[in-house]
Amino acid sequence: MTQLVWNGLFVGSFYALVALGYSMVYGIIKLLNFAHGDLYMLGAFSGFAVLSALGGVSAAMTLPVLLAVLLLTMVSTGLAGVVLERVAYRPLRGAPRLSLLITAVGASFAIEYGMRIVAGPDPQVYPVRLSGTAFEVFGASLTLPQLVLIGVAVVLMVGLHLLVAKTREGRAMRAIALDPRTSSLMGIDVNAVISRTFFIGSALAGAAGVMAGAYYGKIDFLMGFLIGLKAFTAAVIGGIGNIPGTMLGGLVLGLLESFGTYWLGGEWRDVFAFGVLILFLTVRPTGLLGERVTERV
Amino acid sequence: MNETKAPEAPRKLGATAPRTRLSKLFDNRWAGLAGLLIALLAPFVNASDYALSIMTSAAIFAMLASGLNIVVGYTGLLDLGYAAFFAVGAYTSGVLATRFELPLLVTVPAVIVVTVIAGIIIGAPTLRLRSDYLAIVTLGFGEIIRITANNLPVTGGPSGIYGIPSLTDSPVTFYYVTVVIVAIAIIGASRLGRSRLGRAMRFVREDEDAAEATGVHTYRVKLAAYIAGAVWGGLAGVLFAGHLSAISPNSFTFLQSALVLMAVVLGGMGSVPGVVLGAIVISLLPELLRGVADYRYFIFGVLLIIVMLVRPQGLWPARSKEALK
Amino acid sequence: MTLLEVRELRLAFGGLVAIDGLSFSVGEAEIVSVIGPNGAGKTSAFNCVTGFYRPTGGTIAFDGKSLLGKRPSAVAAAGISRTFQNLRLFGELSVLDNVRAGSHLRLKQSVFDALLHTPRYRRTERECTAEANHWLDFVGLRGDRCSEARNLPYGEQRRVEIARALAREPRLLLLDEPAAGLNHAEKTEMLDLIRRIRDLGIAIVLIEHDMGLVMQVSERIVVLNFGKEIADGRPEEVRRDPAVIEAYLGSDTHA
Numbered sequence: 001m002t003q004l005v006w007n008g009l010f011v012g013s014f015y016a017l018v019a020l021g022y023s024m025v026y027g028i029i030k031l032l033n034f035a036h037g038d039l040y041m042l043g044a045f046s047g048f049a050v051l052s053a054l055g056g057v058s059a060a061m062t063l064p065v066l067l068a069v070l071l072l073t074m075v076s077t078g079l080a081g082v083v084l085e086r087v088a089y090r091p092l093r094g095a096p097r098l099s100l101l102i103t104a105v106g107a108s109f110a111i112e113y114g115m116r117i118v119a120g121p122d123p124q125v126y127p128v129r130l131s132g133t134a135f136e137v138f139g140a141s142l143t144l145p146q147l148v149l150i151g152v153a154v155v156l157m158v159g160l161h162l163l164v165a166k167t168r169e170g171r172a173m174r175a176i177a178l179d180p181r182t183s184s185l186m187g188i189d190v191n192a193v194i195s196r197t198f199f200i201g202s203a204l205a206g207a208a209g210v211m212a213g214a215y216y217g218k219i220d221f222l223m224g225f226l227i228g229l230k231a232f233t234a235a236v237i238g239g240i241g242n243i244p245g246t247m248l249g250g251l252v253l254g255l256l257e258s259f260g261t262y263w264l265g266g267e268w269r270d271v272f273a274f275g276v277l278i279l280f281l282t283v284r285p286t287g288l289l290g291e292r293v294t295e296r297v
Numbered sequence: 298m299n300e301t302k303a304p305e306a307p308r309k310l311g312a313t314a315p316r317t318r319l320s321k322l323f324d325n326r327w328a329g330l331a332g333l334l335i336a337l338l339a340p341f342v343n344a345s346d347y348a349l350s351i352m353t354s355a356a357i358f359a360m361l362a363s364g365l366n367i368v369v370g371y372t373g374l375l376d377l378g379y380a381a382f383f384a385v386g387a388y389t390s391g392v393l394a395t396r397f398e399l400p401l402l403v404t405v406p407a408v409i410v411v412t413v414i415a416g417i418i419i420g421a422p423t424l425r426l427r428s429d430y431l432a433i434v435t436l437g438f439g440e441i442i443r444i445t446a447n448n449l450p451v452t453g454g455p456s457g458i459y460g461i462p463s464l465t466d467s468p469v470t471f472y473y474v475t476v477v478i479v480a481i482a483i484i485g486a487s488r489l490g491r492s493r494l495g496r497a498m499r500f501v502r503e504d505e506d507a508a509e510a511t512g513v514h515t516y517r518v519k520l521a522a523y524i525a526g527a528v529w530g531g532l533a534g535v536l537f538a539g540h541l542s543a544i545s546p547n548s549f550t551f552l553q554s555a556l557v558l559m560a561v562v563l564g565g566m567g568s569v570p571g572v573v574l575g576a577i578v579i580s581l582l583p584e585l586l587r588g589v590a591d592y593r594y595f596i597f598g599v600l601l602i603i604v605m606l607v608r609p610q611g612l613w614p615a616r617s618k619e620a621l622k
Numbered sequence: 623m624t625l626l627e628v629r630e631l632r633l634a635f636g637g638l639v640a641i642d643g644l645s646f647s648v649g650e651a652e653i654v655s656v657i658g659p660n661g662a663g664k665t666s667a668f669n670c671v672t673g674f675y676r677p678t679g680g681t682i683a684f685d686g687k688s689l690l691g692k693r694p695s696a697v698a699a700a701g702i703s704r705t706f707q708n709l710r711l712f713g714e715l716s717v718l719d720n721v722r723a724g725s726h727l728r729l730k731q732s733v734f735d736a737l738l739h740t741p742r743y744r745r746t747e748r749e750c751t752a753e754a755n756h757w758l759d760f761v762g763l764r765g766d767r768c769s770e771a772r773n774l775p776y777g778e779q780r781r782v783e784i785a786r787a788l789a790r791e792p793r794l795l796l797l798d799e800p801a802a803g804l805n806h807a808e809k810t811e812m813l814d815l816i817r818r819i820r821d822l823g824i825a826i827v828l829i830e831h832d833m834g835l836v837m838q839v840s841e842r843i844v845v846l847n848f849g850k851e852i853a854d855g856r857p858e859e860v861r862r863d864p865a866v867i868e869a870y871l872g873s874d875t876h877a
Contacts, residue, residue, distance in 0.1 A: 097429055101428075105377065109598025109601065113595035114598075270444055277433075285427075285430065485737050488737055489733070491736070492731065493746070496719060507711070510703070511724055511790060512726050514693070
């Protein structure tokens with residue numbers, strides 16, 4: 001039981017990290033960045049590239065080196081997100097939503113199969129593998145790396161929350177989410193803020209990618225597809241566009257999956273998750289913490 | 298003011314209008330006939346089993362594209378899980394044909410019933426959603442169907458179903474049967490587009506509120522589009538099962554849905570000749586460009602972005618000018 | 623005989639009260655104008671009547687039957703047509719197709735007719751086009767009917783939108799600022815068009831800012847301010863009403 005909770009929270013914190021980028025971008029420009037999961041994949045691969053270039057990493061140094069790689073990856077994935085927005089999305093701002101969605105699908109394809117050309121179709125084994133002796137807490141066995149990864153995820157999420165809630169930058173983001181035109185009249189550089197939003201969201205996805213690579217040990221060019229869907233599900237559960245809601249949604253989805261897998265069997269895990277997504281969208285499309293919006297004509 | 302007041306006699310259409318209409322009519326008919334002629338004559342150029350198989354697949358793919366076009370092109374709903382209906386059709390037909398030893402043709406009514414039900418189950422809860430949510434949910438449904446097929450014993454699990462009887466023994470006959478069925482499906486999709494329902498779909502695509510205000514029950518129209526798309530996809534699935542005689546969950550991945558979407562977008566959303574052309578390009582291009590097989594999907598992805606940025610109406614755009622009368 | 627009866631209509635978005643106890647009625651073939659400063663709740667009232675907003679309170683009855691809780695298409699089916707303040711044409715469709723939308727409800731054509739091109743399909747399509755042409759003639763459209771609606775000049779697009787609403791053959795037509803953005807000559811034509819529509823026996827509710835037009839065409843005027851009704855009467859009565867003058871010009875205490 002506690003083991004199920006722990007597993008759920010652990011996986012859920014990954015979902016939450018990836019979902020945040022989804023949610024931020026959606027909140028600010030109402031775009032479902034379909035390629036977001038692929039930025040997670042990109043993060044995993046750029047971490048892989050850096051680690052491979054470093055050669056062997058001694059066991060004692062694993063964690064500090066990983067943290068450095070994490071930062072580096074966040075920067076590079078963040079930049080990739082900025083380029084993606086600049087090339088594929090910005091020219092279409094104001095175009096019909098269908099065009100943007102199709103572009104996003106195209107971007108997702110281009111990133112996935114671009115990586116396939118670079119890295120090949122087969123899964124790559126991560127140069128470092130985080131494993132540690134398990135110890136028992138309240139009857140659940142957990143490992144040090146798990147704790148560290150959750151810790152990193154929490155630090156990133158709290159940092160993001162503070163950024164959006166307390167800083168000038170965050171205020172600009174919230175203003176654009178409400179009304180981009182008025183924001184630009186008030187002197188906010190809308191394009192710059194959107195770029196930075198993509199940077200932050202993509203950097204978080206990249207961080208999750210490295211952590212997943214180091215933890216699970218294997219990465220491949222399609223690894224972002226499923227997590228992208230799951231992250232979207234998490235964002236919807238929590239209330240897309242709402243940052244604390246999205247974090248909550250990630251954890252809730254992790255827990256639901258953990259218990260769902262226990263009851264239904266692992267092969268039905270994804271079906272269960274998507275079923276939850278559809279249920280939420282039908283019954284409460286604004287999510288747990290999203291506010292109700294009156295649709296206007 | 299006076300000269301514009303209440304013209305009682307029907308106003309003449311622009312002087313050039315009748316001729317352009319006539320020529321457009323021929324445009325479309327000619328294009329369709331020419332396409333059909335090419336399809337019918339192709340086996341005389343190359344009738345190797347391999348070539349026939351590729352051509353049969355291309356024709357089935359064109360049928361899929363014409364079905365997805367009803368949903369995406371006419372109605373403006375992004376469906377990222379279209380392969381689900383393809384799978385439902387193929388599996389329904391495959392299971393019935395192998396378990397009960399029915400001829401493929403006999404399974405068709407059952408396939409129609411099952412795909413209509415699938416369309417309602419998937420569409421009813423999701424079509425009230427905003428269009429971008431709909432896209433992801435359809436993707437989720439696509440995965441649900443595939444994973445379910447992968448896990449259930451009746452669908453043969455990961456290895457799928459094999460030994461499905463074909464419609465005919467000879468690949469050439471099967472190719473011709475396919476071409477005829479696909480041609481009927483394409484004409485049907487095109488006629489649907491020019492009817493009361495097809496117009497309503499376009500009203501929904503253009504402006505849901507304005508459509509409602511003129512009395513179009515937008516939810517029902519969207520559901521109708523979805524069901525039509527499901528039936529087209531399901532019947533294409535029957536052909537697919539008959540063509541390959543073996544089906545497995547791997548044939549119905551997101552990749553398959555995305556490829557059909559690419560055909561529709563590349564060819565021209567809403568344009569029947571366009572999407573057929575798109576389908577043929579997408580399915581035959583890899584055969585012509587064997588050397589770049591690895592780059593294929595990457596190129597498709599980049600192409601999608603470029604088409605949306607540069608030419609959102611596609612290769613062969615839908616006409617919005619009046620043509621027929 | 624009363625056609626539309628709105629009683630104590632209330633609409634609130636969260637804490638913001640957009641309409642606060644609006645009551646008015648429209649008789650058969652009557653022209654009623656709803657005026658008031660921007661943000662007074664005029665368009666919101668239209669949206670309540672046509673089912674786009676769900677009112678927080680009050681009743682709306684058309685021809686004796688309640689419209690509450692009906693979706694917009696059902697309201698249209700009941701016999702109410704509308705135009706939109708900011709023109710909502712199907713821009714990428716032809717002008718004729720736009721007007722054909724109005725015939726949607728009356729067109730007796732099944733999917734099988736369409737797939738098999740039955741004689742009924744041909745007949746209904748012919749009728750539908752003839753009707754669309756008829757209404758385009760009625761509104762006096764000069765532009766090309768076969769080209770995309772968005773290519774027409776603004777004034778012509780207004781006419782197409784009205785033709786689309788008329789093709790529904792409504793008993794009541796709601797016009798939301800039909801003269802906005804039109805030049806003087808076009809406004810005169812609009813005035814004439816509104817009268818001709820009424821002469822067909824169709825009642826009209828008009829939201830309009832052009833007071834000249836409102837005073838000339840209306841049989842009755844309802845004045846709204848801050849979601850509340852402040853006057854309801856014949857044009858000459860409303861013109862002299864102190865509350866209306868205050869709402870439009872501001873009272874001395876505010877100055």
